[in-house]
Amino acid sequence: MTGREAWDDDGGQRHERADSDARIVSLVPSLTELLFALDLGGQVVGRTGFCVHPREALRAVPKVGGTKDVRLERIRELEPTHVLVNIDENRRETVDELAAFVPHIVVTHPCSPQDNLRLFDLLGGVFSAAQRAALLAAELRAALDEAAALRAELDDERVLYLIWREPWMTVARDTYIAATLAEVGWETLPARHGGAQGAARYPAFEWGEPWLAQVERVLLSSEPYRFRDLHVTEVAGLSALPAQLVDGEMVSWYGSRAAEGLRYLCALRRSLRERAGG
Structure with a gap:
């Protein structure tokens, strides 16, 4: 990064190096956590109610609504120089309105662990x-290497990753979640891509779908729906497959969480193999 004075974001906008007194509002939980990991917490002047890590440090940072229902006037009052947004997590209309009074909107869209x-x-x-x-980059590269070694050691396994109940919902293959699972050899089903932002990226399904016959394991995420042990029993009954709770933050949060998430998934796959006697 040395010797450079401008960087392109995922929206195609070029950003020059900010002044040391930059005031940052983050509308993305993963990015808020990343800012603190970069020792930039002192410049964070606003965050969403879903930005909960690092918990103690964020108590003093004002909330500006949610990722979708942003309070524009509250952001205006905070006078940020930069607002961090994400293509999947924030509304385009919100970003356009912010651009009218915020000097710099930094657009992000990591779609795989490598994108971090x-x-x-x-x-x-x-x-x-x-x-x-x-x-952070060195730590992530080491975690990616660990995941690659695991894939060489274990056969791939086809999984259904549940994010919601009533209706039952899962993830398309072009989501960050699916890409992260693929790094450790968990191939998500259904084998479809959701394309642009929208419901197709997180499709609802019925338990009678033909493609479910290919699934070998069901993973129940702790977020956004808080699946618990009773749901594992329910899903095992519905699918007649092994079912397992997983920490959703470790799978879906990017930024500084990416390396830790890959290590978590590697450890989980090894644990499941040992439990099965493989």
């Missing part, structure tokens, strides 16, 4: 946190 390397480069460069960003 570019994200680290972007935020580390714009906000003069290159050294911390390089450490």
Whole structure:
């Protein structure tokens, strides 16, 4: 990142290096956590109610609504120089309205764990946190190598990843979640892509769908629906398949959580293999 003075975001906008007194509002939980991991917490002046990590440090940071129902006037009062948004998590209309009074809107859209390397480069460069960003990048590369070694060791397994109940919902293959699971050899079903932002990325399904016959394991996420042990029993009965709770934050949060998430999934796959006696 040294020697550069401008970085392109995922919306195609070029950003020059910010002043040291930049005021940042983050509308994305993963990015809020990343800012603190980059030692930029002192410049964060606003966040959503879903931005909960790091918990203690965020108690003093004002909330500006949710990721979808943003309170524009509250952001205006905070006078940010930069607002961080995500293509999947924030509404385009909101971003357009913010652009009318915020000097810099930084658009992000990581679609796979590898995309975090570019994200680290972007935020580390714009906000003069290159050294911390390089450490995060090295940690992620090590986790990606661990995941690749696991894939070489174990056969791939076809999984159904549940994110909601009533209606039952899962993820398309072009989501960050599916890409993260694929890194450790968990191939999500159904084998479809959702395309642009919308419901197709997180499709509802019925338990009689033909493609369910290919599923080998069901994973129940802790978010956004808080699946519990009783749901594992329910799903095992509905599917006649092994079912397992997983920490949704470890699978769906990007940024500084990406390396930890991959290590978590590697450990989980090894644990399940040992439990099965494989």
